[in-house]
Amino acid sequence: MTRRTDQLKLGAFLANSGHHVAAWRHPLAQADASQDFEHFKAIARSAERGKFDALFIADVVALWGHHLDALSRTARAEHFEPLTLMSALAAVTERIGLIATATTSYNEPYHIARKFASLDHLSKGRAAWNLVTSVVADEAWNFGREQHIDHTDRYQRAEEFHDVVKGLWDSWDDDAFVRDKASGRYFDPDKLHTLNHKGAHFSVRGPLNVARPPQGHPVLVQAGASEAGKALAARVAEVIFAAHHELPAAQAFYQDIKQRAAALGRDPEHIKILPGVTPFIADTREQAQQLFEQFQALIDPVLGLRLLADTLGEDIDLSGHDLDGPLPDTPPGQRGSRRDQVLQLARRDNLSIRQLYLRLAGGNPVIGTPSDIADSFEQWFQARACDGFNVFFPYFPGAIDTFVDQVIPVLQQRGLFRLDYAGSTLREHLGLPRPANRFSTRAPA
């Protein structure tokens, strides 16, 4: 395989006290970070100092977790709403991209088009929308529904939602606003376009009351692993947030998506695939492993068992079993499902209940020295398993500065990462083209 000449794309994932589920308990972590804007500002500035492509924030429009005893042991019950937080961060950063998550299942396209257009203007071309379809029924209950929209409908709605948003972003030609004081003409009426969308899920007239975003369209990010999810990604995603932990599976996904995109006439280079990874970094491998173990040891069994039960299915009751004994016999689930994968893993590695939940809770860690981390990034990148990473920092503050001070320079020395931002918009950082306006009769610039 030829050595790649492009460079890694890196997202810095925001989380309150850190990405590790027990991070907030660790002495290095700030426990009351979730309501502290100064904390997020410091993270954003560290990420920008490290020349990250973007900040990334996930979202759920509900308090997620019914088992209060477990939920009350995490820092997940409170967090800033993504669009308000990213707008505030736009004002205190200069170059870094801002990827905010918003669901198509419980929103209206006009609001979403408008808020992201507004964020793109506020940030001078640094906005991105992570289009998700929502996963938990708790969200439905906050929006007048008894149950979550089913998977097929959800993706159909997402497709149409996406198309409406893009159409609204094209409401104005890039040069519609002439603002000619002498003639008194503020905009050219011929450069205004009314969408008049009428579809199965939405009826949206338009136009948007925000000028065309600086990026043309804010960058479109997507995450979804099903057939419908991949089909949507291949058609519209410019960044994919992936969740693979194993190299071969990541390579297969990468190849699949790029081929689908090419088959649809897209340039495969215009989709950047970024799996999530959590680096635990220290001067020696032993110290890094110890750091990881420290975090793992802070996971309360109540929480650990809950994570395991959620993965295996709500019906499984593990209380009363010896944590250091094996999993009880459990009926297999759907073939290839997450549940089955986990059961296989437990059998293959002969894991106790505690060991199994610690594996799940540990996520996708890379543990080692700065050059170990760089090696792992390089291996995945060169093996075409990804185009970069969404970096989950185990704890905040601190872990991002360690990464920026120790790993980024190694990646830079190897020519794998930028020495400085070359452009000013997120599209420029990512090497993505600026989309033409669908309504415009002129050739794209």
Add this chain to the structure above:
Amino acid sequence: MTRRTDQLKLGAFLANSGHHVAAWRHPLAQADASQDFEHFKAIARSAERGKFDALFIADVVALWGHHLDALSRTARAEHFEPLTLMSALAAVTERIGLIATATTSYNEPYHIARKFASLDHLSKGRAAWNLVTSVVADEAWNFGREQHIDHTDRYQRAEEFHDVVKGLWDSWDDDAFVRDKASGRYFDPDKLHTLNHKGAHFSVRGPLNVARPPQGHPVLVQAGASEAGKALAARVAEVIFAAHHELPAAQAFYQDIKQRAAALGRDPEHIKILPGVTPFIADTREQAQQLFEQFQALIDPVLGLRLLADTLGEDIDLSGHDLDGPLPDTPPGQRGSRRDQVLQLARRDNLSIRQLYLRLAGGNPVIGTPSDIADSFEQWFQARACDGFNVFFPYFPGAIDTFVDQVIPVLQQRGLFRLDYAGSTLREHLGLPRPANRFSTRAPA
């Protein structure tokens, strides 16, 4: 009447190039302000330097105006979305309140509760929600409806929407998040409250995934002049954005609202009534009048006639009439309506068509020297026609600095306005109590 011992409350109204409809054409105004965050940041900082209580931004969720020839002569076709803009401004200001408009007619309460709670945390207690019910059918068309929700339904929906939002803000006790690293307990499950709202318009389970806002509830602002509007205001508003131009009408409204509030058991001091006013300031009255005339002269007749026709009713065609002649005979509208008021005004003052549209376009100007402006503010305040003002600046930048440098000191010398912020939250600036949590069993702090 006894002299008031309290002080004026002042809102600084954001507008792109200024509040005057032709502002953008004036040499003093920045024409391309609408997409320029630095411009809004400078305005916000000037307002904070002037110790204003809050910034205020209106909103419409549509491109408003069907007559493109007229619309294209205004700067109103593009503007930042309020919640994203105010979040960004939160990050670059320290003390000033942030009043963002959001409609109850085309939103979901969970999103609104969450975004304002998030803004209140981001700004450390400076958020306010201007609850509006929307006025134009264009908004309905962007949200899957053929026509605007009718007035009665709109207010019923608004009432319920409001109640749900307040309930969601009380999802957590103020001290729910204990974050005890030693025990591993992040929050106290007994201090979490699930709303379980099921009503005529909304079914919202809750709880919110944002901690209780620093202000308990962001400040509630309202604007609406009908019986239903006033009833809602008397029950829930803490600030009322009023639109009276004449002292007696303003006094009557003021007394009406305060009495209604008292009848509902509220302290009338806990509703601040702020009419909008546009100051044109110069060293002499003649210069101030000239400044005003300069702006008026920039109103294109196409735009002026449109404003007039919109007020009198879409059916009226004034093209072909002599602009400097009288209004043609027009059938009267509903008694007491805006249309009738305008027809009476034209008859009473014997105005030509041009003079009439200039009156309408001029809004509610106060024209004079800094001490004239202060006199006018003092007169309204002492006559209990208001508790302060929403100041509309005719042009940006510039007009706000003139106000801050020349009018604020006069108000301060007269003891009518604060020398500095005494508190840090908007509630503290406005002298409003922090609401208790409806679910909490403990006594309010």
